[in-house]
Amino acid sequence: METRQQLRQHLFETLIPTPASAWPADGADLLELGLDSLRVMQLLVFVEERLGVNLPDHEVTPERIGSVNALVEWIDASARA
Amino acid sequence: MDRRERPGLTPDHAVILPMPESLYKLLQDAATKHGGRIALVAGDHSMTYAELLYASDRAAAYLAGHGARPGRRVAFCFRKSTDAIVALFGLIRTGATYVPLDPAWPVERIRTLCRDAEISLWTGTDPPPAVPGIVASVTSKTKSEGGASLDSAAEIEPDGAPPQRPPDGVTNILYTSGSTGQPKGVEITERSLLHFSQWVVATFGLTAEDRVANHAPYNFDLSTLDIFAAVRAGATMYPVPERVKMFPYQLAEFIAEKKITTWYSVPSALIMLQLRGRLEVHDLSELRHVIFAGEVMPKSALQGLARRLPNAAFTNLYGPTETNVCTWHRIEERDLTSDEPIPIGRPIDDTRVWIVGEDGAEVGNGDSGELLVAGPTLTAGYFGDGSSTDHRLIPAPDGRGRAYRTGDRVSRGNDGVLMFHGRLDRMxxxxxxxxxxxxxxxxxxxxxxxxxxxxxxxxxxxxxxxxxxxxxxxxxxxxxxxxxxxxxxxxxxxxxxxxxxxxxxxxxxxxxxxxxxxxxxxxxxxxxxxxxxxxxxxxxxxxxx
Structure with a gap:
């Protein structure tokens, strides 16, 4: 499964469970949708352990975590690094 | 008999009594002693104590014009900002009781609490949701189009009236989760805030040189240290922006850049800093007090923090919202090396505690029971809920006033130090x-x-x-x-x-x-x-x- 799909599934099935008919667009602001400090931590653990991509702590910013689009871009860049 | 002849009721009566300490007087004193010092820095905005007093005096007159007065409860729903602190002291000056609400809460919860607290005036970063009963609102700056804004307050002359105080002594109402399904409003008294802030300034030696972070939201009792102890000391408040709070590395950067000297938060914020803040790459040498409360701090996290923050003294504060802080423990070397959990320590000044068994009798040293607390930081009760108040606030075992039944299971060692063992209920x-x-x-x-x-x-x-x-x-x-x-x-x-x-x-x-x-x-x-x-x-x- 591609990164985007895995991320969306983890976000909207586990971290911010949302009825399938109401899954937000990939540009939606995840912090507004309820991604709080606990869930940010869980998201990072998911990316590192399940997607196998190491995300440097100093790069974790609201901009990079703010939407599915931003996350995918950041994860892809980190995977290449 | 003419009313004016009755002793004790002359109009001058209040004037001849010595001026009691009040929360607003803390701000007035800070402006007198430290007027040119920075009171608070929020984002690009900063204010000196003289400016904060000037703005608060005007905000008070403006808010009074919109209905804030003693005996009224006013919603206080701000994001961290200079406006929030101006509105807060403005409301205190009017003698109204303010009710902090978190702007991040769902609208439905905000509505429920406004109804429960019988709110008629709203103050906040943004305008209120539609709630029957709210007849006026004063909001931040340009946010309100056509409505009353705190900006307009700066243009009016203060009314010169002396600061008022709430008739029942209740400065604010902090809502906490309620076991029956409805949140409960804990009435926090001015006496509690005055006593607690005095204890903090004396215990931690806070001075006008200190820079105090405000991590907790305003509806959380931890924020009362960041605000009232800082003002009492003439120190500078640094509200932590919401989005910085969520990102440990940026939070560490914030503490380093602002040269924060005093930090107070729940343990989880510190644990996140320790795990993902990369404390080793930041200069955190100015941090001299790290204070935590609200839940149990794991020993491993504390050891990690102590290694990275060699200049900081660590302190565990304990107390439910109903007692604010009632016991404390300064972390010592042996706390870091032993396998024992971190103690909740000993009572703060003028606070009495008892540990009682199910029969209400005190238990012996080493045995656990429910912790009862009495003293100046005690709540006045639950707003509009006399039966909960009578259930939790019982006559103190020593016959002096009331004691709060914490619902916490606690024991006392032979050295008098208290240990926390969890809840007696499902909280x-x-x-x-x-x-x-x-x-x-x-x-x-x-x-x-x-x-x-x-x-x-x-x-x-x-x-x-x-x-x-x-x-x-x-x-x-x-x-x-x-x-x-x-x-x-x-x-x-x-x-x-x-x-x-x-x-x-x-x-x-x-x-x-x-x-x-x-x-x-x-x-x-x-x-x-x-x-x-x-x-x-x-x-x-x-x-x-």
């Missing part, structure tokens, strides 16, 4: 927030397909606890976890949202018919192939699927 601590499972269960049971629900804590090394919701549908109905999650998001603050869901056929019960929470906590099954988790915890493994 959950999660990231320092107290959460009554009954409140989440009540929301879940509002779903028409839900027959019963039980909420239990699952211990978590970083966040204290995670919340597991176990839900059973009516026999002929079905439910899905996203639906339930949405329902909760519409009514509950994010700290109360379940982290795990278990859909069950029925809740397990004990022989006496009570929900068997221990079995719910033990229930674990792997995910089924379709990704949903369906656990038959009501049945023994033999009759499962």
């Amino acid at each position: 959950i601590k999660c990231r320092g927030h107290r959460i009554e499972p009954g409140e989440i269960e009540a929301v879940l049971c509002r779903h028409p397909n839900v027959k019963e629900a039980a909420v239990i804590p699952i211990p978590d090394p970083v966040f204290g606890n995670r919340i597991r919701a176990c839900v059973a549908a009516h026999d002929d109905r079905s439910i899905q976890e996203p639906e339930l999650a949405s329902l909760c998001r519409n009514e509950l603050p994010s700290c109360m949202l379940p982290d795990e869901w278990r859909l069950v056929d029925r809740l397990p019960r004990t022989d006496r018919g009570k929900v068997d929470y221990a079995r719910l906590a033990a229930a674990e099954t792997p995910n089924s192939p379709d990704g949903t988790e369906r656990v038959r915890v009501g049945q023994s493994p033999a009759d499962g699927d």
